[in-house]
Amino acid sequence: MAFKSFLSFCIVAISARIVSADDGDLGSRAIDWNDHQWIAPGPNDLRGPCPGLNTLANHGFLPRDGRNLNMSVILDAGFNGYHMQPDGLALAVKAATFTTDDPLTFTLDDIKLHGTIEHDASLSRNDFALGDNVHFNETIFTTLADSNPGVDYYNTTSAGQVQQKRLADAEIANPNITNTVKEFTIRSRESAFYLSVMGNPLTGVAPKKFVQIFFREERLPIAEGWRRSDTPINGSTLGPLSDAIAEQSHWTTSGGCPWIRAGPESPTTLVQHG
Template sequence: MKSFSALAFLSFVSVAVAFSEPAGHHYQAPGPNDERSPCPGLNALANHGYLPRNGKNMTVPQVLNACLEGFNFDWAPLLIPAKQGLLTSTDKSSETMMSLEPLVLHNLIEHDASLSRSDYQNGTGDALHFNATIYSVMANSNPGSDYYNLTSTARVMYERLQYSIATNPTLINTMNEVTGRAATAALALTSMGNATTGVAPKKFVDILFREERLPFLEGWKPSPVLVTGELLGPPHRRARRRVELDREPALRAYRPRPREWSISRACERDACSCDDWQAAVQASVMA
C-alpha cells in the first residue's frame, strides 16, 4: 500500500514538473497601466516576461530575442516586421524603441479581416482587443477534430474576409493584406503546433488567442527545431494559396491603400521634423 502511494505521488510530481512554466516566465495578466498589442503572440510574450511585462520601450533585438526564446523563431523572417514596429512609435526622443499598444496603427502590422480583432473602420472599430464573437469563427472550424490545420484556417480567413466585405466600407484588401493574414495564420499554427505541417492542437491555439497565454501548463512546448524562414515559407504559401482559390471576391473588394496610411496618425509631433524622423526610421527598416 505504501509503495502504491509512493508511486502515485511520484507520478503526480512528474506530471507537475513536466507541465510547469519555465522559471522566470510565469503567466501574469497585464495591469491597468500595461500596454498590449493586436498580436496575441506578442501579448503572450509580455504576459510571460519574455518581453517587458508593461509592454513599453522595447528595442528590435529585444522583440526578436523574445520570439526566439519563447517560440524558437529565428530572427530572419521576423526582422522586417519587427523594424516596422518602430514606425508606430510616438516617442519623438527615440527612434530605436517601440511599445505594444501603438502597433494597432492601421495597416502597418495590424490589418482588416483579423482572426480575432474587429476591423479598424476609420477608428470606429476596436482593432486592439480580443473579440470573442469574431474568434468564434476560428473556434468552430474543423468540427469533429481536435486540431486546426492550414485548410481549416484558410476557410476561416476567407469567411472573415467575406464578413468584412459585407460590413466594412473602408476595408483595405490589397495583396499586402492577403499576405499579412496568411503570415498571421502560419505563425499561429507553427508556434502552437507542428512547424512543418502547420497542424496545431485546438486547445493550444485557443489559449493563445483567448487568454494570451503560452499553454505550458497544458503540455505545450516551443518548437524543438528552430523555425526559420525556410520552414515558415511552405505553410505561409499554402495558407495564401488556399485563400486565393476564390480570387474574384477578394479582387472585387480591392481598395487601394490610402496615401496617408504609413505613419500620419503616429506622427503628430509638435516641433520635430516629421519628414526627417520618418525618413530615418524607414532607412532603419530597410537596413
C-alpha cells in the first residue's frame, strides 16, 4: 500500500536524523525503579488517549503533569521505560507535534485532536464522534480483554481478530467513522506495540494480565512480574508483528480520505485531504 511505503520511508528518514549513543551502552542502562513508582495523575495533570504515553507519565519517565513534551523527551522516556529505540517512536511523536500551535512542545491532552494520530475504532477509547475519546472505556476494551479464550496470553492472531471486531462495531455505531489506510496502519502498529512492551517483542506473545493492567490502570505491572524487555524494540521488531496483525484483521476501508489538521487559527480545524 502506498501509505505504508511512505510510512516506512518516514520512519527510516526520521530515525536516521536522530543522534543517540550506541545501544550496547544504552541497553545495559540500569533503571532505578524506586524513582519510577506508579502515581495516579492528579486533578491538574494532563493525560490523553494513548495508554503507552500515559503510563510513562504515571511512572515519571515523562513529566508527571503531562506537559512540555517534545521529541527528545519522549524518545528518552520510551527507551528508559520500554527499551524502545528511536525508530519505534519517532514518526508517532512527529505526528503528535501537529496537534498544537505551540512550535516547541505539546501536551498529552493535545494528542486527543481527532484525526492526526488519534483515531476511530480504538481498542480502549470511544470514537470522537460518539463522545469521550480520551478516557479509558471498559465496554470497548472488553473486546480485547475477552479475546483469545482458553489461554493466558494474547498474540498477533488475537490482536488482528480484535482489530477486525472493533472496526466492525465502530462502523455500526459511528456513521462518520474515519477508516482509511492511515488509521489502519496506526492501529496495527499500536497493537504490535502493546504486545511488544507487555510481552515478547520477537514473538508477539504477551501475558493477558500484563496487557489488561497496562490498559486499565496505565501502570507497568512490575509487582505482577513484568520486566522491561531485554530485546530492543524498534522498527525491525515491530514491523513483522504489525504485518501479521494486519493480515489477521482482514481490513477493508470504510471510504473517505485521511483527516489532517489544518490552519493555525484553531486547534480543532480539520479538513479532508485527498
